Amino acid sequence: MEKAVSVPLGCPIPFFTNLVVRPCHITTPQEREEVLKRTENNPFAFPASMLLVDYLSDSGSTAMIDLQWAAMFRADESYGRNHGYYALQDTVRDTFERGDNQKRLINKVIIDEPNETWKPNYDADIEGGFVNQGQRQLERPNFFITPQGRCAENILYLTIRQILDKKNPGKQLKLTIPSNGWFDTTEAHARSNGIHPVNLFAPYFSEPFPIEEVGKSNPFKGNIDLVRLEELIVKEGPENIPFVLMTITNNTGAGQPVSMENIKAAHAIARKYDLPVWFDAARYAENAFFIHKYEKGYSEKSIAEITKEMFSYCDGFTMSCKKDGLSNMGGILSFRDKGKFWEKYSTPESDVGILMKEKQILLYGNDSYGGMSGRDIMALCVGLLQAQSLQYLETRLNQIQSLCVKLHAEHVPVVLPPGGHAAFIDVNEFFDITVPGIDSSARQEKAKKEGRKWLGRDIADFHGQGLVVELIRRFGIRGCELGAYAFEWDNKNEADRKGVVNLVRLAVPRNVLSEDHITFTAKAIGQMYKDRESVPRCRVVRGQHLRLRHFQCGLEAIYEEGKRLE
Numbered sequence: 001m002e003k004a005v006s007v008p009l010g011c012p013i014p015f016f017t018n019l020v021v022r023p024c025h026i027t028t029p030q031e032r033e034e035v036l037k038r039t040e041n042n043p044f045a046f047p048a049s050m051l052l053v054d055y056l057s058d059s060g061s062t063a064m065i066d067l068q069w070a071a072m073f074r075a076d077e078s079y080g081r082n083h084g085y086y087a088l089q090d091t092v093r094d095t096f097e098r099g100d101n102q103k104r105l106i107n108k109v110i111i112d113e114p115n116e117t118w119k120p121n122y123d124a125d126i127e128g129g130f131v132n133q134g135q136r137q138l139e140r141p142n143f144f145i146t147p148q149g150r151c152a153e154n155i156l157y158l159t160i161r162q163i164l165d166k167k168n169p170g171k172q173l174k175l176t177i178p179s180n181g182w183f184d185t186t187e188a189h190a191r192s193n194g195i196h197p198v199n200l201f202a203p204y205f206s207e208p209f210p211i212e213e214v215g216k217s218n219p220f221k222g223n224i225d226l227v228r229l230e231e232l233i234v235k236e237g238p239e240n241i242p243f244v245l246m247t248i249t250n251n252t253g254a255g256q257p258v259s260m261e262n263i264k265a266a267h268a269i270a271r272k273y274d275l276p277v278w279f280d281a282a283r284y285a286e287n288a289f290f291i292h293k294y295e296k297g298y299s300e301k302s303i304a305e306i307t308k309e310m311f312s313y314c315d316g317f318t319m320s321c322k323k324d325g326l327s328n329m330g331g332i333l334s335f336r337d338k339g340k341f342w343e344k345y346s347t348p349e350s351d352v353g354i355l356m357k358e359k360q361i362l363l364y365g366n367d368s369y370g371g372m373s374g375r376d377i378m379a380l381c382v383g384l385l386q387a388q389s390l391q392y393l394e395t396r397l398n399q400i401q402s403l404c405v406k407l408h409a410e411h412v413p414v415v416l417p418p419g420g421h422a423a424f425i426d427v428n429e430f431f432d433i434t435v436p437g438i439d440s441s442a443r444q445e446k447a448k449k450e451g452r453k454w455l456g457r458d459i460a461d462f463h464g465q466g467l468v469v470e471l472i473r474r475f476g477i478r479g480c481e482l483g484a485y486a487f488e489w490d491n492k493n494e495a496d497r498k499g500v501v502n503l504v505r506l507a508v509p510r511n512v513l514s515e516d517h518i519t520f521t522a523k524a525i526g527q528m529y530k531d532r533e534s535v536p537r538c539r540v541v542r543g544q545h546l547r548l549r550h551f552q553c554g555l556e557a558i559y560e561e562g563k564r565l566e
C-alpha cells in the first residue's frame with residue numbers, strides 16, 4: 001500500500017509542482033460593484049475573470065495533472081466504441097470493485113502497448129458487478145456515461161417514476177426517499193418526478209467540535225440518522241420508498257464524511273425492509289480518505305480497498321465526475337448487475353437498464369460516449385485513479401483544514417471539523433440569526449459575556465447571500481450561499497424548514513490554490529466579520545419561484561442606513 005505521507009512531520013509532503021500559472025486580474029471594488037448591479041447580485045452570473053479567488057464550486061474547476069492532458073492527446077473520437085469507453089469501463093471496475101488488485105488498463109492505452117481495447121474480450125463476463133462487459137453490456141446494460149452528475153440523476157429518477165407508475169396503474173403513489181443529505185440538483189430531480197426528498201442529518205450535526213481536535217479525530221457528521229431512518233421507513237411504508245440514498249461525502253451537510261460503520265448500518269436497515277441502497281458518490285475518494293485517517297481499523301488500508309468496501313454496501317450509484325473524478329466534465333450511473341436495485345425495478349419483459357439506456361441515447365448520446373468527448377473520457381480514466389492517491393488526498397484535505405483553522409483564528413464561525421471539499425461558514429452564528437422555534441437565549445447570553453453586540457438578524461433576510469455579494473464587492477472573493485436563500489426558506493412550509501441548514505460555502509478547487517490564497521481569504525472574511533453590520537441583507541426581486549432559483553434569479557442587496565463601507 002502507498003504509505004501515509006504525513007507521519008514524520010505532521011504535515012503532508014507536497015503533491016505537485018506548478019508548470020503553468022495564470023496571473024490574476026486586478027479590479028477595484030467600484031468596478032466589481034458596477035458589474036454586481038448588472039448581474040442582479042447573482043454570483044453565478046459574475047464574471048470569473050474579475051475575481052481574485054473563486055470558491056463558487058469545486059465542480060469541474062480542477063487543474064488536471066499532466067498525465068490527464070497526455071491521455072487526452074491519445075483520445076479516440078469515434079462515434080461507436082472508442083477505446084476510451086473500454087478503458088473507462090475497466091477503470092470504473094478498478095475503482096469500485098477491485099481494491100488493491102487494479103489492472104490500470106488506461107496506462108497501456110496511453111503508451112499504445114497491446115491491450116484489451118484493441119480487441120475486447122467478449123468472453124469476459126462477470127456477474128454481479130457495476131459494469132457488465134463482454135456480450136452482457138447489450139442485454140443487461142448497467143453502466144452509463146453522462147455529461148455530468150445531474151444527467152445521471154435525470155435518467156435515474158425518470159426511470160424509477162416510470163416503472164413505479166406502470167406497476168401501480170391508477171394509484172397516486174406518495175413516494176419518499178430518505179437521505180443523509182440531498183444535493184440541490186438531486187433534490188430537484190426527485191421533486192420533479194414527484195418523489196419527496198427527506199434529509200436525515202446526524203442528530204449531533206450541529207454540536208460544537210473543539211478546534212484542538214481538528215486533524216486528530218472526526219465524528220463523521222455526514223452520517224445518516226439511523227433512528228429516524230427506520231422510523232421513516234415504517235411510517236411511510238417500505239413500498240413507498242424507492243431506495244435509501246447516501247451522499248458521500250455529504251455535500252449539503254457541510255461536506256462532512258460518512259463513516260463505514262454508518263454506511264453498513266444504513267445498509268442493514270434498508271435490507272431489513274428489502275430496500276436497495278443508492279449512493280450519490282461525487283466525492284467517494286475524499287470520503288474514503290476520512291475513513292482511512294479517522295475510522296478505527298482503516299489506517300492500514302488503501303483508498304482503493306476502502307472504496308471497494310464502501311461500494312459493497314450499495315446497489316447502485318450516480319456520480320458527478322467533476323469532483324473526485326479530477327475531471328472537468330463527466331458523470332456516471334451504474335448499478336449492480338442482478339443486485340437489489342436491478343431486482344426491484346426489472347421484470348422479465350422489461351429490464352431497468354434497457355429503459356435507462358433508452359433515455360441516455362435520447363437525452364445525451366449513444367452509450368459509449370453519453371455526451372462526453374473521447375478526450376474527456378480519457379482524462380476521467382486517469383483522474384479516477386489519481387484521486388485515490390494518499391499523497392494527493394492528504395494535500396487536498398489539508399488545504400481545506402488550513403482554510404478552516406485560519407478562518408477560526410480570525411473569529412469567523414466555521415463548521416468544524418473541516419469537511420472534504422469546502423469550508424462552511426455558519427451564517428446563523430455570523431449574524432446572530434434566531435431561527436423561529438429554536439431558543440437562542442444561550443447564544444445571546446454567550447455574546448453578552450464575550451462583550452459582543454447581538455445583531456439578532458432575521459433568517460428570511462438572507463444575510464448569507466449578503467455576505468457572498470459583499471465578499472465579491474470588497475475583496476474579489478466568490479463563495480456560494482447554501483442556506484436559507486438557496487434552499488428556499490421563504491417557499492417552504494414549517495416542517496420542511498427544519499431540514500434547512502444556513503451556510504456559506506467556500507468550495508476549494510482541486511490543485512488550483514496556494515497557501516497565499518488561503519491566507520488572503522481568511523484575512524478578508526475575518527475583516528468582514530468585524531464589519532458584519534455593514535453586510536447587506538438580500539431580497540429576491542426576480543424569479544422567486546423558479547426551480548433551482550439560486551442559479552438564475554435576481555437579487556437586491558439592501559444596506560442598513562449609514563452602515564455601508566466603501
Ligand SMILES: *Cc1c(COP(=O)(O)O)cnc(C)c1O
Pocket residue numbers: 059148149150151183185186247251280282319320321322323330331
Ligand atoms: C455536484 C454534485 C451533483 C451533481 O453533479 P453535476 O456534475 O454538477 O451535475 C450531485 N450530487 C452531489 C453530492 C454533488 O456534489
